[in-house]
Amino acid sequence: MSFTLFADTRLALARDSLAGLSVGDALGAQFFVPGRRPAELAVGSLPPSPWPWTDDTEMACSVVAALAEGGRIDRDALALAFAERCEPYRGYGPGAVRILRLIRTGTPWPVAAASAFDGQGSCGNGAAMRVGPLGAFFADSTGRAAAQARASAEVTHAHPEGIAGAVAVAVAAALATRARLDGYRPAPDRLLAGVAAAVDPATEVHRGVRRAAGLLGRSLPEAVDALGNGSRVTAQDTVAFTCWVAATHLDDYPAAIRTCVQAGGDVDTTAAIVGAVVAAHAGVGTPGGVPTEWLDAREPLPDWVG
Numbered sequence: 001m002s003f004t005l006f007a008d009t010r011l012a013l014a015r016d017s018l019a020g021l022s023v024g025d026a027l028g029a030q031f032f033v034p035g036r037r038p039a040e041l042a043v044g045s046l047p048p049s050p051w052p053w054t055d056d057t058e059m060a061c062s063v064v065a066a067l068a069e070g071g072r073i074d075r076d077a078l079a080l081a082f083a084e085r086c087e088p089y090r091g092y093g094p095g096a097v098r099i100l101r102l103i104r105t106g107t108p109w110p111v112a113a114a115s116a117f118d119g120q121g122s123c124g125n126g127a128a129m130r131v132g133p134l135g136a137f138f139a140d141s142t143g144r145a146a147a148q149a150r151a152s153a154e155v156t157h158a159h160p161e162g163i164a165g166a167v168a169v170a171v172a173a174a175l176a177t178r179a180r181l182d183g184y185r186p187a188p189d190r191l192l193a194g195v196a197a198a199v200d201p202a203t204e205v206h207r208g209v210r211r212a213a214g215l216l217g218r219s220l221p222e223a224v225d226a227l228g229n230g231s232r233v234t235a236q237d238t239v240a241f242t243c244w245v246a247a248t249h250l251d252d253y254p255a256a257i258r259t260c261v262q263a264g265g266d267v268d269t270t271a272a273i274v275g276a277v278v279a280a281h282a283g284v285g286t287p288g289g290v291p292t293e294w295l296d297a298r299e300p301l302p303d304w305v306g
């Protein structure tokens with residue numbers, strides 16, 4: 001089925017996803033504060049606010065601002081926006097800080113991105129962590145979501161796994177959003193099959209998403225054992241796990257985020273990715289959506305995101 005999404009609808013859908021991303025990021029980051037225990041969240045106790053957001057949110061805001069401005073990704077402009085808005089204290093990895101510094105000082109992004117990791121390019125989870133709202137924006141075309149996700153990834157992640165991670169998350173968000181518009185909850189295995197179909201079959205991310213489908217209904221420790229939890233901060237170690245969580249808890253944002261916190265690892269990023277996909281489907285302030293109380297506890301988003 002094809003349909004038309006008007007510009008303001010696209011943006012509203014992307015903003016719901018961004019709300020889910022940023023709340024997941026900010027709440028997830030709270031569990032790196034000494035003394036915070038996942039068990040407290042499991043019984044409904046929230047950390048004291050405000051919850052500052054991290055690099056995941058800062059970069060996702062640049063993606064959403066770019067889509068609001070031009071309706072598509074202009075790679076040169078996006079690379080510069082990432083570089084100019086980067087506040088290193090927000091938890092950027094050293095590799096990301098280096099690439100963004102090169103871009104800020106005039107190195108073309110293809111050169112800067114290719115220079116990472118001795119010329120292999122980054123396969124980090126950074127392109128996946130910021131892309132969910134883009135998938136929501138292109139909910140009417142998974143092909144367009146995948147192509148635009150690739151464009152948004154390439155400016156910092158030249159490695160095929162880094163790009164595949166972004167494509168997987170964007171397509172997951174696009175499919176989740178489309179199901180919201182059509183008024184149904186996709187079966188977890190169908191959602192993961194749709195994601196796998198869009199991702200380069202030569203990648204570990206693709207194999208991971210297929211593995212995730214085989215683990216639906218299994219326990220969290222089993223899923224973490226087989227898929228990772230982002231502790232290696234690579235796309236391969238992060239994206240399939242987040243797809244498993246999102247597919248499992250697509251209509252229950254709090255449960256999805258609690259699952260990421262319980263899994264440990266790169267919690268701000270896994271919760272950002274999962275939060276973006278689940279909020280794209282479940283919404284904000286709705287039953288199963290991002291709780292208003294959580295949204296109010298998150299540090300306000302930067303003014304420039306509008």
Ligand SMILES: [Mg+2]
Pocket residue numbers: 054055056090091092268269
């Ligand atoms: Mg972060």
